[in-house]
Amino acid sequence: MLTFKLSRRGKTKKPFYRLIAVDKKKDPWGTFKEDLGFYNPHTKEAKFKIERIKYWLSHGAQPSATVYNLLIREKIIEGKKVKIKIKKKEEKKTETPKASEEKTDEKIAVKDEKAS
Numbered sequence: 001m002l003t004f005k006l007s008r009r010g011k012t013k014k015p016f017y018r019l020i021a022v023d024k025k026k027d028p029w030g031t032f033k034e035d036l037g038f039y040n041p042h043t044k045e046a047k048f049k050i051e052r053i054k055y056w057l058s059h060g061a062q063p064s065a066t067v068y069n070l071l072i073r074e075k076i077i078e079g080k081k082v083k084i085k086i087k088k089k090e091e092k093k094t095e096t097p098k099a100s101e102e103k104t105d106e107k108i109a110v111k112d113e114k115a116s
Contacts, residue, residue, distance in 0.1 A: 002021055002061040005028045016041070
């Protein structure tokens with residue numbers, strides 16, 4: 001399935017994004033079908049190829065959530081904006097150190113009993 005994604009370009013801490021049409025399973029840094037425009041988040045400037053976007057949408061392409069909201073903001077498509085889920089890094093479980101502390105406490109108690 002074809003999808004619209006943003007591909008990050010630019011310098012460190014000064015990104016801008018290309019809007020590309022790419023296969024859903026491919027990453028946005030590799031080869032892509034077509035370049036459909038760009039978006040600069042610092043100046044909020046966006047320039048898209050509207051005719052080509054509508055062409056790909058008519059052929060079944062699906063925009064990512066961010067691109068969908070961007071297309072609504074630029075009034076290329078109509079609809080309500082989608083709430084975007086932000087992935088947070090999960091902290092590692094700390095069950096293993098607690099279990100190992102309990103085992104060392106048990107070993108010390110067993111050694112004390114043997115010494116007595």
